[in-house]
Amino acid sequence: MAEIDQATRIIRVKIVYYGPPLGGKTTNLRRLHALAVDTRRGEMISINSLQDRTILFDLLPFTVVGPRGFNLRLQLLAVPGQALYSATRRAALRGADGVVFVANSAIDRWQENLISYSEMKTHLIDHGIDPTAIPFALQYNKRDLPLVTEVGVMDLGLRSSPQTAFQAVANKGEGVIATFEAILARTLRDLSRKFRVLAMEDGRRPEQFAQETVTSLFGRVSPAEAGTAGTEPLVERFGESPLTIRVAVSGAAGDGSRGVARSPGAVAEAYAEACTELAGRLATVTAERDEAQAGLADARRALAIAGDLDRQDVTMTVKRMLACVAESAGAAHASFAFVTADGFDRVMGLPGDGNLLLESPGGRRYLQALAQADGPCVQEAACDLELFALLGEGERQLSALVSLPLRTTSRTVGLAVLYFLDDDPLPTPAALEHLELLASVFAAPLAMAVPAESAVPSDAPLVLAQAN
Ligand SMILES: Nc1nc2c(ncn2[C@@H]2O[C@H](COP(=O)(O)OP(=O)(O)OP(=O)(O)O)[C@@H](O)[C@H]2O)c(=O)[nH]1
Ligand SMILES: [Mg+2]
Incomplete structure (x- = not known):
């Protein structure tokens, strides 16, 4: 559930990217990170296995001006898809304000979509969240593959609302911004209904708000253009790559597409290692923040002394x-x-x-x-x-x-x-x-x-x- 701090006028909103293994959740976030204009790009953090599979999460933060001048802090969180990380997926859904389900269109991955979709509903219900009421966006990714499940068939198995699914080729950026814009609009509509303080001013619609936010985050790039812009390799084109913490998971199968970590003990050990690494990074960030605050205090003091002359x-x-x-x-x-x-x-x-x-x-x-x-x-x-x-x-x-x-x-x-x-x-x-x-x-x-x-x-x- 969104956190609203009236004193600091900050709203924290969590949107979870959920879905089957290798469906393209991380790729969606990486594309958003890469497409964001420089001044808007927050630091993306990924916690991966040595084979670059998500083992804990990908986290992409964005800060934008929210309704009624609130500072809207968006956290986009992608879960790990491998079967063994079900508990992590469950934890990630706690307090979610919106969910994007990234389905894999590959014809031989159809069952994995159904299993993941059903697991997501179970986890949401466990957290007291109504899966039919939470703001939701459905994405059919990997539409570029030679053998894909037909959209109509995917709709029958996964679509439970009149809202159409977004077709995407996430590694080329196609459909990525459109999906994000839709979940943002739906989440804001839901929040403005739940919290009067967030009600849209001047009769503005959440869709219009989301569109303006997307423009401020990504510039005036239409989703179609974004697709074209995204065909080049991510790091080469955009320079700033996400902060990736890679942790060895012993007992993990190699890089096979169906590779899973086999031992819960090994997962716990890898998580402990990831936490230690994250704590170290946090300490550095905190020290840098303290230094910056001290510098600012000095500058204020200097200005006051100079002004007293x-x-x-x-x-x-x-x-x-x-x-x-x-x-x-x-x-x-x-x-x-x-x-x-x-x-x-x-x-x-x-x-x-x-x-x-x-x-x-x-x-x-x-x-x-x-x-x-x-x-x-x-x-x-x-x-x-x-x-x-x-x-x-x-x-x-x-x-x-x-x-x-x-x-x-x-x-x-x-x-x-x-x-x-x-x-x-x-x-x-x-x-x-x-x-x-x-x-x-x-x-x-x-x-x-x-x-x-x-x-x-x-x-x-x-x-x-x-x-x-
Ligand atoms: N052909 C094709 N490949 C894609 C597409 N989207 C992502 N991929 C590739 O699919 C692989 C898996 O993508 P990820 O984004 O890591 O998938 P994920 O859902 O995060 O996987 P887990 O974290 O392990 O659950 C990567 O090699 C991507 O480059 C797509 O639309 N088409
Ligand atoms: Mg991933």
């Missing part, structure tokens, strides 16, 4: 800026000087830091070139004798610095220097890029706060002067 004096703004960049980089100490035509001017540090290299003529000489660099630079004392000598002069156990020039398009405004202790991790290339972004937020307002006539153009050599 008209209310605060320059020294206070610089100190807040230094605290912001030092914390973001994980630096122990930080100092800053404006860069003018006469050299470094108005050296400032965080409280208790002293000003380290910017205080001494040797240090200022060392920093001269770094102030003119295009972006931040990491300098390690272990690889640089001059820096080793300069840092060794103080009492602190400093081992590296990052120089961070603040530049506008026309001039170098100042130089921030961040210092790192022996055991501090140094910023990664991504962290340096982020520091550069923060520096660009501060550069323009600080440029306005210091007199432009003594400023040094970005490409002019810097004359050394006594810092005051």
Whole structure:
């Protein structure tokens, strides 16, 4: 059943692709993934055997604007068709909002369609879902094969509603978008009846909504055109392939078309392995999300500090800026000087830091070139004798610095220097890029706060002067 979160205005909807083994469920999802416009393509995940048969699921997420401005998160889930995975298919149907049945038109696979169709109805009933009421779309796939069951015969065995079945050649993309559009429209119609909050506004019909959604996901490609566009190999044409986790299932028959995993123990072991792999991927995604959130928080803080410049004096703004960049980089100490035509001017540090290299003529000489660099630079004392000598002069156990020039398009405004202790991790290339972004937020307002006539153009050599 769809989850509706009124606070965040998110609806989660699950559509399950069900059907006999090798009928083309995975191919349907892979084609949708490949045909989606770049900006709309979520990451597709497949969990397969080494022979590339689905053993757990394929998951294709799409996020679109839903009815009444809700954020509609669609999860398309394809089940594994092999007989042994009946329990997995049953679990996948729990909470389904719509079902697509992908039948295999191959004449010698007719019985498998009937078995799968009947199993699906049993599982739905077990979950308290009425198979005749759930939004449903029927697809007769593999219509390109030389020996196919006639559509009329397939209708007699599988069709239980007036809705016509979609004929498809999924590996060429034919019928794939049309099937998806139909299940989307039927599912939205059902949800808008069940939840008043999702009722279609302005008398719009779910079919119209689904059509617009398909256009936003796949561009203005008619289903017929999509069929033609899809005849080339998937990966070559579209570049971004699904994330596929392949797990060995011991006791699985080779790649024979009727191959099945024979031992439930082997399946359980393969699932455990797949879960471990997925947990690892999830941890990476979570870490990346946390990093992105921290970066966003830094950027917001930088914008607030820069925006306060008209209310605060320059020294206070610089100190807040230094605290912001030092914390973001994980630096122990930080100092800053404006860069003018006469050299470094108005050296400032965080409280208790002293000003380290910017205080001494040797240090200022060392920093001269770094102030003119295009972006931040990491300098390690272990690889640089001059820096080793300069840092060794103080009492602190400093081992590296990052120089961070603040530049506008026309001039170098100042130089921030961040210092790192022996055991501090140094910023990664991504962290340096982020520091550069923060520096660009501060550069323009600080440029306005210091007199432009003594400023040094970005490409002019810097004359050394006594810092005051
Ligand atoms: N000729 C033909 N082959 C197809 C078509 N659709 C899919 N195939 C091929 O059929 C094979 C099985 O397709 P899958 O999408 O993996 O089938 P599945 O239903 O996901 O299979 P399981 O996950 O094992 O249940 C693949 O080799 C596909 O390339 C089609 O319309 N015509
Ligand atoms: Mg599959």
